[in-house]
Amino acid sequence: MAATPADASSSSSEAVVGGEKSNKMITLISSDGESFEATEEAAKMSVTIKHMIEDGCADDGIPLPNVPAKILSMVIEYCNKHAADADDTNKHVADPADADEDDDNNNNNASAGEKEDLKSFDASLVAVDQATLFDIILAANFLSIKGLLDLACQKVADDIKDKSVEEVREIFKIENDFTKEEEEAVRKENAWAFNE
Amino acid sequence: MAAAAALPVAKTAPDLPEMDLISSLPGEILSIIISLLPIGSAVRTTSLSRRWRPLWRSSPLNLDISHIDGCGRDRAAAVSKILSDHPGPARRFLTACLQITDPDGWLGSPALRDLQEIDFWLPRYEIPMPLSILRFAATLRVARFGNCRFFEYDAPPSFNFPCLEKLTMRFIFVREDTLHCLLDGCPVLESLLLDRCHGFYYMVINSLTLKRIGTNGGRHGCQLVIENAPRLEKLIRTDLHPESTIRLIKAPKLEIFGFMTDDFTKLKLGYEISQVAVTI
Numbered sequence: 001m002a003a004t005p006a007d008a009s010s011s012s013s014e015a016v017v018g019g020e021k022s023n024k025m026i027t028l029i030s031s032d033g034e035s036f037e038a039t040e041e042a043a044k045m046s047v048t049i050k051h052m053i054e055d056g057c058a059d060d061g062i063p064l065p066n067v068p069a070k071i072l073s074m075v076i077e078y079c080n081k082h083a084a085d086a087d088d089t090n091k092h093v094a095d096p097a098d099a100d101e102d103d104d105n106n107n108n109n110a111s112a113g114e115k116e117d118l119k120s121f122d123a124s125l126v127a128v129d130q131a132t133l134f135d136i137i138l139a140a141n142f143l144s145i146k147g148l149l150d151l152a153c154q155k156v157a158d159d160i161k162d163k164s165v166e167e168v169r170e171i172f173k174i175e176n177d178f179t180k181e182e183e184e185a186v187r188k189e190n191a192w193a194f195n196e
Numbered sequence: 197m198a199a200a201a202a203l204p205v206a207k208t209a210p211d212l213p214e215m216d217l218i219s220s221l222p223g224e225i226l227s228i229i230i231s232l233l234p235i236g237s238a239v240r241t242t243s244l245s246r247r248w249r250p251l252w253r254s255s256p257l258n259l260d261i262s263h264i265d266g267c268g269r270d271r272a273a274a275v276s277k278i279l280s281d282h283p284g285p286a287r288r289f290l291t292a293c294l295q296i297t298d299p300d301g302w303l304g305s306p307a308l309r310d311l312q313e314i315d316f317w318l319p320r321y322e323i324p325m326p327l328s329i330l331r332f333a334a335t336l337r338v339a340r341f342g343n344c345r346f347f348e349y350d351a352p353p354s355f356n357f358p359c360l361e362k363l364t365m366r367f368i369f370v371r372e373d374t375l376h377c378l379l380d381g382c383p384v385l386e387s388l389l390l391d392r393c394h395g396f397y398y399m400v401i402n403s404l405t406l407k408r409i410g411t412n413g414g415r416h417g418c419q420l421v422i423e424n425a426p427r428l429e430k431l432i433r434t435d436l437h438p439e440s441t442i443r444l445i446k447a448p449k450l451e452i453f454g455f456m457t458d459d460f461t462k463l464k465l466g467y468e469i470s471q472v473a474v475t476i
Binding site for chain 1: 212213214215216217218219221222224225228229230232233234235236237239240241242243244245246248249264265266270273274277278281
């Protein structure tokens, strides 16, 4: 006999961060003076901003001298998209290996379709030129938005992995400033990795 | 001037930078990036430039042995080299594909300090899991163990895994009391998979945090009792021994109660419901 399915109206396991979700808007000011509005819920995806809100420093808008407008708008877009699903977002390091084993590591509240949406949103957010990507990384680091930092760093890692040293230098314009002896010594240190 | 068609091909592709931007990222960020790379690529970053040379050793070690080419002996040699070279801490150590000849030696390596994720297989089934695995108890978040006898002592050691969220045990002999001690020592466990394990005829689940349970096969039947699992959403049992039963006492969120025919490791759901006695 079949087991009865669980009650379908089980409540979503929302993060118990500061209790109920408010509709309050927060103003964020980029380094070049542009103002952006974000819901408190989205803004709190940044641990840095979350602390400022909780310390009562956010009432007149939060200046972000490290983040230019172009990047800040992308960051806010990310936060808006992911805020609804912030349950475990800040817990895990994003691990591609986990995606096969269980697909609901993070984003426990999203349906399959929504997860696909988020995935393709994330992919297009970081499909940018290197300068922009690094600016996103720096902003995510400064603002302490773990999910975005992991996402953007993973993109860089994907561009590096399985490529030869020469290819990586070419893609990132890294100058080889080793002497011939130094370079030989480095390669010898872990010869197993250098049979290319 | 010259027609557009005669313009020379750009020296660099349009979205490559003019200058080296990546090397001026802060070291802590480069460390994050390096720790996301497969081990070969991570080690090769040491030869990119002088700036990059020390970075791999100061990023958390991410060592998945399956990413090392070569035969078993070559791989083992590479792993020994890596473990002696890296000062730690480590993020991941995945050994599933390799016959480990010196489990204690590797597990004791300073390079594996503060390990968060482990996949550890013993070479022969009769071998006990080394005690040294408990060295990582305080920091492990994800653990997969395979092919051994699990802590068969008169008194099981005290298990304390404060961060462990995901536990997988395959081909493991573990006694009932040891298994329950282990589960009691995992206060934040969300996912539990027991694949072809035996030694326990009765398993009681009493967990405020477990969301997913899977069991597969086993040499003998086992009665699984879900005594109290308020967050349990998925319970999957495959390849059931004819004497296996289940009692569901309290699992208010249970949505999927499935019996799969596919390879269990993929956690794809089938739609057959097995015959069980259900008590609610």
